[in-house]
Amino acid sequence: MPTPDTRVRTRSLRFAGPGDVRLTAGTDRALAPHEVRLRPLAVGVCGTDAHIVGGSFPAEPGVVLGHEVCGRVVEAGDGATTPRVGDLVTVEPHDYCTACTWCRAGQEHLCSAKRGYGVRLDGGMAESMIVPARIAYVLPPDTVPWVGALCEPVACCVHAVDRLGVVAGEALLVMGSGPAGAVLVALGRLLGATPVVAADTREARRDLARRMGADVVIDPRDPEQLRHALDLTGGEGFPAVVDAVGSSTVLEQALTMARRGGRVLEFGVAAPDDVAAVRPHDLFSRELTLLGSVINPWTHQRAVALLPRLGLEHLTPAFYGLDGFDDALAAQRRGDVDKVFVAPAGEAAALGG
Ligand SMILES: [Zn+2]
Ligand SMILES: [Zn+2]
Structure with a gap:
């Protein structure tokens, strides 16, 4: 049988x-x-x-x-x-x-x-x-x-802030406030970035960024609100900017929002054939640093440790x-x-x- x-x-x-x-x-x-x-x-x-x-x-x-x-x-x-x-x-x-x-x-x-x-x-x-x-x-x-x-997206965000070198007392601009962008906002805040500004075209996403601790949220399509964000840095621009959307349009805007000597991080997953216009003279004369960040090298344990501190229940x-x-x-x-x-x-x- x-x-x-x-x-x-x-x-x-x-x-x-x-x-x-x-x-x-x-x-x-x-x-x-x-x-x-x-x-x-x-x-x-x-x-x-x-x-x-x-x-x-x-x-x-x-x-x-x-x-x-x-x-x-x-x-x-x-x-x-x-x-x-x-x-x-x-x-x-x-x-x-x-x-x-x-x-x-x-x-x-x-x-x-x-x-x-x-x-x-x-x-x-x-x-x-x-x-x-x-x-x-x-x-x-x-x-x-x-x-x-x-923990998985948080671990990716931990690697991102490592790459970007978020510094206490420096302004941080997170462009795109989906779940990962919102975690970047919370991490920036924990690390002491001041102010933390979040940009998103959707009201619900701006509301999420607010709940996760953003000092100021803006709609990046509105020139008035962009100017307001720049005013927060004395008009100089942000030392650290993240594209958490993954889009040529957002990356191009991120570069304009960075201050001289600033760092711009590409974090979102863009379409492979999406191409951004970057002026080499801009990178040269403003001495910008353009960075990428992919997945989570040895940051998963740190994500586990951080989990209760991020306000994810929001x-x-x-x-x-x-x-x-x-x-x-x-x-x-x-x-x-x-x-x-x-x-x-x-x-x-x-x-x-
Ligand atoms: Zn994922
Ligand atoms: Zn290998």
């Missing part, structure tokens, strides 16, 4: 190709040594997911989506000692080759063969997720799961089941709630119930 198959069947949201995301059911594989199995509780939906589904951010067909993951460990493979079964964890969602020039120079995030979970490796929009124990970071047990899922979350991904994506695109999550185990579990 054949042995009955007792392995659990789980549902997953898989990217089948541009515009094609499918809810599939499959059987979980056994764990390899040093792996853990998670039950995802809250998984953030962000611009990157929208770009993947839209076809402008390359991803592996068939991959399970979801790279902003908070879950509970339900099984640990041989040799996996931390985290333990029952721990609430956040995932640092990358795999590095360990052998290329960058991996060997301590710059793993620039690895030539980097693979992201939820992009090239199976992510967290599923009832079950398997990751190496090494990339699962333990959260304090009272962490609200949807807040825990924000964000209004919205939750969707695995069967509601189209609606979740539409809500993310509309931007009328602060942050959208897929809650594979239900909304109550994402809220910590």
